[in-house]
Amino acid sequence: xxxxxxxxxxxxxxxxxxxxxxxxxxxxxxxxxxxxxxxxxxxxxxxxxxxxxxxxxxxxxxxxxxxxxxxxxxxxxxxxxxxxxxxxxxxxxxxxxxxxxxxxxxxxxxxxxxxxxxxxxxxxxxxxxxxxxxxxxxxxxxxxxxxxxxxxxxxxxxxxxxxxxxxxxxxxxxxxxxxxxxxxxxxxxxxxxxxxxxxxxxxxxxxxxxxxxxxxxxxxxxxxxxxxxxxxxxxxxxxxxxxxxxxxxxxxxxxxxxxxxxxxxxxxxxxxxxxxxxxxxxxxxxxxxxxxxxxxxxxxxxxxxxxxxxxxxxxxxxxxxxxxxxxxxxxxxxxxxxxxxxxxxxxxxxxxxxxxxxxxxxxxxxxxxxxxxxxxxxxxxxxxxxxxxxxxxxxxxxxxxxxxxxxxxxxxxxxxxxxxxxx
Amino acid sequence: xxxxxxxxxxxxxxxxxxxxxxxxxxxxxxxxxxxxxxxxxxxxxxxxxxxxxxxxxxxxxxxxxx
Numbered sequence: 414x415x416x417x418x419x420x421x422x423x424x425x426x427x428x429x430x431x432x433x434x435x436x437x438x439x440x441x442x443x444x445x446x447x448x449x450x451x452x453x454x455x456x457x458x459x460x461x462x463x464x465x466x467x468x469x470x471x472x473x474x475x476x477x478x479x480x481x482x483x484x485x486x487x488x489x490x491x492x493x494x495x496x497x498x499x500x501x502x503x504x505x506x507x508x509x510x511x512x513x514x515x516x517x518x519x520x521x522x523x524x525x526x527x528x529x530x531x532x533x534x535x536x537x538x539x540x541x542x543x544x545x546x547x548x549x550x551x552x553x554x555x556x557x558x559x560x561x562x563x564x565x566x567x568x569x570x571x572x573x574x575x576x577x578x579x580x581x582x583x584x585x586x587x588x589x590x591x592x593x594x595x596x597x598x599x600x601x602x603x604x605x606x607x608x609x610x611x612x613x614x615x616x617x618x619x620x621x622x623x624x625x626x627x628x629x630x631x632x633x634x635x636x637x638x639x640x641x642x643x644x645x646x647x648x649x650x651x652x653x654x655x656x657x658x659x660x661x662x663x664x665x666x667x668x669x670x671x672x673x674x675x676x677x678x679x680x681x682x683x684x685x686x687x688x689x690x691x692x693x694x695x696x697x698x699x700x701x702x703x704x705x706x707x708x709x710x711x712x713x714x715x716x717x718x719x720x721x722x723x724x725x726x727x728x729x730x731x732x733x734x735x736x737x738x739x740x741x742x743x744x745x746x747x748x749x750x751x752x753x754x755x756x757x758x759x760x761x762x763x764x765x766x767x768x769x770x771x772x773x774x775x776x777x778x779x780x781x782x783x784x785x786x787x788x789x790x791x792x793x794x795x796x797x798x799x800x801x802x803x804x805x806x807x808x809x810x811x812x813x814x815x816x817x818x819x820x821x822x823x824x825x826x827x828x829x830x831x832x833x834x835x836x
Numbered sequence: 837x838x839x840x841x842x843x844x845x846x847x848x849x850x851x852x853x854x855x856x857x858x859x860x861x862x863x864x865x866x867x868x869x870x871x872x873x874x875x876x877x878x879x880x881x882x883x884x885x886x887x888x889x890x891x892x893x894x895x896x897x898x899x900x901x902x
Contacts, residue, residue, distance in 0.1 A: 544865060547862055547865065548854075772889075774890055775891065776892065777892055781847075781893065782847065785848060789849060789850070793854075
């Protein structure tokens, strides 16, 4: 068998030179009107997007902005759902809105398959990954996740105030997905920087954003080459050896999927765990109720996922089209806000309230349609175990300083500073 | 009572087999499957309704009369 040189630095540089796309003007500054000039990179949106979304749903259910070269924002559940299901007219070629639209040639694969892929390729790329992310496959990681959560709590010992976002929530998904991919445990603390450089740089000039993301690609190429030399039982080796249509995967596919699993595996669960702890810290009645009735936790988790859904996706309009009352142009972005859909009173009773024993909860936190979050079973396991361990070890906790809580900006929303008083 | 899954709609969220593990299982890719003939014992009817009401894709249906 010949040497697998798909991941050589030379070939990588060659591909890097060929990467093309279109740039839009970077527009910064405060939002003048949320209906016609919204920005999901705005601090007001990061701090509390729900009143803005509720207002838009009433007066302008498909809002628009000229920022990022043109973006539409539907806030009704039905509109979000219909776009999520309509893969004919809305492409997933890029799912993180920035001032760079990758070349149309990138479809139907996209940069980070399968989340960036369109049918029919999407189905085949996703099928490669599904068996590793079933509920049964994920249950194998529960015991080690639980032990890891306990070790994090052990380290908080002796402190009155801890940052639950930085010292607890963040490390759980970083460690679990790092293990699944077979990345060295010593590197875990670097992953948070990769997440920030990927997701919180969206309104930087595209070249600068590209530079910020390069260390992650350098690191992952290095890890892939190391796995080529030393194959083992993990997802990285699996992807290196995987085949589609009788051939090994394109190197961009392998590394793109690893980027996806790493980034989407971390920021999302980090956000969901943090937002749940933030809610419980600020709502002692809910916290007491969960302590008294631990069986309620799975139901409560679904409600936290609905009310504080961390993930907003994006689509690109394929051809000019009419949607509801607006005319969308080819290459316009759609900010596909599952959080906004989850707060639509037309779809949820008491949509603006957190009801931890909500029995019927058909929420869209993990998306709808063919791009349903691949890692949803992993996320639910991490969230459940993280909260079970926290509540059992630290039953009493409160917000140490509500004004010191900060939330990530961009399409993934969760606490990034969460000082909690634990004694 | 009988339960059904519309496999064209199911995306593998897994709410049915989370909420009603006696009635639903998962295939090798995580898509929901009805266990057995889908007939719901009387003491599982509540679970069946709950699974249907929580499917994000509305892929699970309950036939009240069989």
